Amino acid sequence: MSDAVVTHIAMPDGVKLAVHQMGPEDGAPVLMLHGLFSNAETNWIKYGHAGRLAEAGFRVIMPEFRVHGQSDAPHDPAAYPTDILADDILHLIEMLALESFDLVGFSLGARTSAKLLTMGLRPRRTALCGMGWQGLQEWDRRRQFFIDAIDKRETVKRGDEHFFAVAFMKTQGIDPVAARLLLNSFGDIDVEALTDIDTPIMVLCGSEDQDNGSAPMLAQNLAQAHYVEIPGTHMSSVTEKALGAALVAFLGE
Template sequence: MASSYPTQTFSSDGIEIAYIDAGEGEPILLIHGFASNKEMNWVGPGWVEALVRDGRRVIALDNRGHGESEKLYDSAYYPADVMAEDAFRLLDHLALERADVMGYSMGARISAFLSLAHPDRVRSVVFGGLGLGMVKGVGGQEIIASALEAPSLDEVTTPLGRKFRQFADQTKSDRMALAACMRASSNKISEETIATLVPPALVAVGTTDDIAGSAEGLAALIPNAKVLEIPGRDHMLAVGDKVYKEGVRAFLHERP
């Protein structure tokens, strides 16, 4: 998918990370989900355009191993707390003291680690497509990783494996880099740790999402959190939903 927003790159501790930087105003950093990329998660569904139109500066990165960022094949490079430091270094690279942050699915987990490690840099945080799975885990890592490594889709027999293999093929991803990422990036956050989250939070999950876990369950653990239900949407279809967009824009307007 060709983007109307030019891609830039920077070095995050020696790893090349691609990003886009559009619009002017209060900054928001967008962190995409597993096997997706900045174009698929944020540009195509209209997020960047909508937020720029709201008078915001919108930064969206390709996580390591994804999109136009550097591909790595050792799972040691992919724990979510390690990937969160790429986002932190991007804020430094752009000399941004604070930004709102929104992550989807794996990106929500990365956003949580970013918010916990650097609370002074995160003005507010939106966890899209991830509820209590943040704490309980979402499972299926080895099934998904093996599906990504299979020589062809025909050899993938599990519904979960087939879903992620088809998505990775659709996004023309580097499947071996994704397999390494899948084996590492789903590190859980304890209930005690997530309860120390400082920034205002919004937990936005589709009502038919069978991957994310309960939005209410996660929000109940976080001192300053709200829930946004995305009606009739599953994990894949919630991303570009109008209710999701309107709810996030309202949250950003209302947050301190």
């Protein structure tokens, strides 16, 4: 069981997001954004990463995106305007009165973090995990893959490339109607706007993770970024203690 405190915070449109928090209330805030169809427990809490940051003195804030975890998953298309996830995080930052804070994202959380940087958000430090250069630019292909997985959720067989995505969605209790609406809300990212950002960035990725393209290339293309490699694939890297250790080392600098 997690010792995180969970609150539900309403966004301007009334959708409530579950926000998990750990660590001292007066600690330096770190905002952690999970991956697609995952949640705070799976990405950050279960394998000890949030706990390590809390033990290091950070106030760890882990919102769950709409349609994910304990957050609302409305079926109204109006709840999914373009870039709603980034807008939700901006509203949350304002509601929590966060000024100086760090930002960490895994996969979709990393994509959302990159989007926020292009929108002018300037965290003290940013960690982009499980993300490569191509993953910030080829969302149409990835979106279609997951839409196909939703369409096949009742018929997919082992051996199909969508099998594990379908299994993960079912395990996580993802609402397929809401998920389809959300997948179509992600706007393009102006990758050129990322290249000169002076925020210190760590690009962290599993050694066998190519799901979102080349992480080393992403680090090379960002002015203040460096690459850190840990063991694992896209799915297994979040289970590695090395992930939490790397975050503590980077954010503690």
